[in-house]
Amino acid sequence: MTDPLQTQAIAPALVFRGEGAWPQALPRIVALGRTPLLLGRSASTFGLRQQLAVDLEQAGARPVASQALRDCCEEDLGPLAREAVAAGCDAVIATGGGKVLDAGKLLAHRLGLACITVPTSAATCAGWTALANLYTPDGAFLGDVALDRCPDLLVFDHALVRQAPSRTLASGIADAVAKWYEASVSSGSSGDGLVQQAVQMARLLRDLLLLEGEAALADPHGEAWVRVAEGCALTAGLIGGIGGARCRTVAAHAVHNGLTQLAATHGCLHGEKVGFGVLVQLWLEEQLAGNRLAAQARRQLLPFFRRLGLPTDLEALGLAGASLDQLRQVCRFACREGSDLHRLPFAVAPEDLLAAMVGATAERQQA
Known part of the structure; x- marks a missing residue:
């Protein structure tokens, strides 16, 4: 039976998308905050953020640029919040990939500030959602946080995103x-x-x-x-x-969360680990629930992922030398109480997941 009352954070209040979306959005951004915290972390996008800061100043804002974010972790969020308060920031502009966008949303949520997200790649949908993932300073997933709203403004400028690596x-x-x-x-x-x-x-x-x-x-x-x-x-x-x-995550993201517990996987991107998790989930559906459609889907996705250059086995994820104990650590975390993996309509034990991680990509690509 459908709940009589439901509340959902569905979308950003406003979205600018297309070529040149950033300059078009500047008046709206300044209207949301005259002293925004400009948040970023990647050295590869440092020059881009410098230009965005210049653009903001020319539009009448006084951005406070911060490079203090290592990960979306409490150890970084606390000092950043204090920095924003001390500088009198009235908005947060998060410019970067998923972890920067999540950190910006979480800071804005905690401080009660306007939130503007400016993705610099199409690697995740973090610029849109009312969710943020928390990690340790070393990059191991801890859990997710539901926010009270989506960003106030999302700027998806094709010219900015196109600069990201393929x-x-x-x-x-x-x-x-x-x-x-x-x-x-x-x-x-x-x-x-x-x-x-x-x-x-x-x-x-x-x-x-x-x-x-x-x-x-x-x-x-x-x-x-x-x-x-x-x-x-x-x-x-x-x-x-x-x-x-x-309509949220199940085993694919649970596998991602487990994989982040091993430092050897930290060189892989979020979606690369999730994609491997999709293959693992389909193997579980096939082997533990007899779902033939899952087997068909896995055979379709394997060559597709390979053509895109995505990792489809443990070796490609940096785990060629991982011990069984390390892989079991991944599986125990993915199967922990409250994990999204348990949204599967059948029980999965850590040893089942270990078999799936090894077996999901074992078969060779069909000619």
Whole structure:
């Protein structure tokens, strides 16, 4: 039975998207905050953030640029919050990848400030959502935090995002593809119309990515790139917003969370670990629930992921030399109480997951 009252944070209050979205958004940004904390962390985008700071100053703002973020962890968020308060910041502008965007959203949430997200890649939908993942300073996943609202403003400027390495878009494709495989399971037999619509959106997004993902990577100036990049960074977030808690992560993201417990995987991107997790989830559905469609889907995804250059086995994830004890550590974390993995409609023990991680990608690509 559908709950009589539900509240959902569905989307940012305003989205600017397209070529030149950043300069077009500047008046709105300044209206939200005259003294914004400009948050970033990657050395590769330092020059880009410097230019954004100049643009903000020319638009009448007094940005406070901070480079103190190592990870979206409490050890960094506390000092950043104190820095923002001391500087009299009235907004947070998070510019970067998923962890920067999550940190910016969480800071704005805790300080009661306006939140502006400016993704510099299409690797995740973190710029859209009312969720943030927390990690240790070393990059191990701890848990997620539900926020009271999505960002006040999302700026998805194609010119900024196009500068990101193609690897980030491939990672975003894997993360967005997971929406279908996870939402179709977590939604169960829900009769909620919005949940059903979100699941179907996830299916359509998967089809788009399978059809145009390779073309998007081949030509970052083509129309396929626009559809795929926006699908990964925007549509994927909308699916989670509309579907709510019944349309969220399952085993694929649980595997990601477990993999982050090993430092050897920290060189892999979020979506790369999630994509491997999709293959593992499908193996579990096939082997533990007899789902033949899951087997078919895995055989379809394996060559697709390989063509995108995504890791599809433990060796590619940096775990060629991992011991059984280390892999069991991953599996115990992924199977811990409260894990999203338990949204699967059947029980999964750590040893089942270990078998899946080894077996999910064992078969060779079909000719």
